[in-house]
Amino acid sequence: xxxxxxxSLIGKDGHFAKKxxxxxxxxxxxxxxxxxxxxxxxxxxxxxxxxASKKFGKKITNDIFEANALKIINLLKDKKKKED
Numbered sequence: 001x002x003x004x005x006x007x008s009l010i011g012k013d014g015h016f017a018k019k020x021x022x023x024x025x026x027x028x029x030x031x032x033x034x035x036x037x038x039x040x041x042x043x044x045x046x047x048x049x050x051x052a053s054k055k056f057g058k059k060i061t062n063d064i065f066e067a068n069a070l071k072i073i074n075l076l077k078d079k080k081k082k083e084d
Contacts, residue, residue, distance in 0.1 A: 003032040006048035025056055031068045 004021050011018035024030050033052070035045050045065075052061040 001031045002029055003034050004030055005036040006033050006044040007036060007042075009033060009048045010044055010051050012044060022055065025052075025060065025064065028060075030064055033064050 002024065004024075005013070007013055008017045009021050021030065033045070033048055035043055037043055049061060049065055052064070
């Protein structure tokens with residue numbers, strides 16, 4: 001599983017990072033986009049979501065911003081139920 005920061009996706013960490021992440025997303029190698037918010041950092045999730053929707057389409061954007069995380073949560077819930 002690979003996670004990238006929203007700030008990197010939109011180019012806040014440089015042009016190279018933005019282009020590299022775009023290549024990884026197009027190859028379906030990115031699983032999650034995270035906020036990387038610690039204390040007072042800026043939240044770029046909304047901007048990154050809008051950018052990804054336009055550049056990669058709604059399905060890929062939904063997968064990397066929400067659906068993949070929900071799959072893991074549901075797997076963990078199912079595992080816990082089986083253990084109980």
